[in-house]
Amino acid sequence: MNQIEAIYPKAIMTEQPLSDDTKLHYYDKSHNRYIAIPKEDITEKEAQLLAHFYVLMEQEKQTNQYAPLAQAWWDFLFGEGECPEAKTERVRFLYVQLSANDQSGFLEAVDTFFDYKLLVVWIGEKECLLIEEESDYPVQEEDVRIFLDVLAGDFYITGRLFLGRFSTVQLSLKAMYHNELEAARKAVLFMPEQRVMRIEMLIPQLLVVQSGGELSRLFANELALFQEDYDLRNMLQLLIQNHLNVSQTAKQLHLHRNSLQYRLDKFIHRTGIDIRSYEGAFVVYMLCLLSGKR
Structure with missing residues (x-):
């Protein structure tokens, strides 16, 4: 709460929600308080970021609904x-x-x-x-x-x-x-x-935010590999999104099926992570997301 006040000096903390259209209103679950920040003091990107930590409250009453x-x-x-x-x-x-x-x-x-x-x-x-x-x-x-x-x-x-x-x-x-x-x-x-x-689709993103440090420590080599080889990361992420369907993924990437299978086998041999298992696919997908954010 002190950090919010430091960044936004005009922010108001209350026990009950305010009715003020000139401010963006957030609810802080951990402190059971409401935060009101003047709209002119906050950028759109900052507003989206704050919505990750607090619940954005809609203040404009829609009394002009069409039905x-x-x-x-x-x-x-x-x-x-x-x-x-x-x-x-x-x-x-x-x-x-x-x-x-x-x-x-x-x-x-x-x-x-x-x-x-x-x-x-x-x-x-x-x-x-x-x-x-x-x-x-x-x-x-x-x-x-x-x-x-x-x-x-x-x-x-x-x-x-x-x-x-x-x-x-x-x-x-x-x-x-x-x-x-x-x-x-x-x-x-x-x-x-x-x-x-x-x-x-959101849950892996939240897990990456919460566990990114641990993933970086445990799979530093794989992260370095993905950052060096964007095509490999893209291939593996697409393969997982296609439910490990090699033929469909190869078609989308304009690759021969055997070429994709060769790269897949090479990755499994090099890292020891069997992407064909549920656990392996989950870890690789998390690493792809983390690598992409970096």
């Missing part, structure tokens, strides 16, 4: 409203961050692309939720990628989307929402190159 049901969801998630009823037992949230404040254009894109209704709830000028009721045909990751391409190509809006998980419609959904929102904002910070993110 009464959207307003009811906002009142439930951010106010004292009751949990709205849904047609299905479970729902999930898709968290969207946009490059431009064009809410009408985004709504048009959603209605045009998706065959079924997704409820849009605005939680900021360039940030919203898509609430999806569970069905036999849920939104897939590939659907989201195509939608973002359409959004950029036809509406000139770039976006990132974090896929939440389906959960039962009940009061505990509010707590799950805030946990997922915090995870979504961390994912944007740690994976800026990713347009579509899921919570399982």
Whole structure:
């Protein structure tokens, strides 16, 4: 807390949240306090970094939602409203961050692309939720990628989307929402190159942050190898992301399958890490992430 006050002299620490649109508001779980920092004193990058350590609180009330049901969801998630009823037992949230404040254009894109209704709830000028009721045909990751391409190509809006998980419609959904929102904002910070993110993609990133020093000490030689040979690191990371499918990875890298297999066998022989095992693949993936951050 003293460090925050030293960096931001105008920051205010309170026991209860303030209502002030000129400030960014954070909640410090460890001290059960709220931090308010003037917007003009903090850069966008600093705001994202602080959101990793504290919970960013949205202060702007969205009283101009485009549908009464959207307003009811906002009142439930951010106010004292009751949990709205849904047609299905479970729902999930898709968290969207946009490059431009064009809410009408985004709504048009959603209605045009998706065959079924997704409820849009605005939680900021360039940030919203898509609430999806569970069905036999849920939104897939590939659907989201195509939608973002359409959004950029036809509406000139770039976006990132974090896929939440389906959960039962009940009061505990509010707590799950805030946990997922915090995870979504961390994912944007740690994976800026990713347009579509899921919570399982974030966990290795968090582990790298927490255990990077230990990994560096235990696998110094492998880290040095990855930093010298970017192609090797890229190959191994892509292989793991492709579920160790050598043929698919070789095709994407424009390599002959035997050439990729030779490099893979050479890596296993040199390091003693069997990437074909779950444990080996996990360690190598963590090292690839750590090496990439460096």
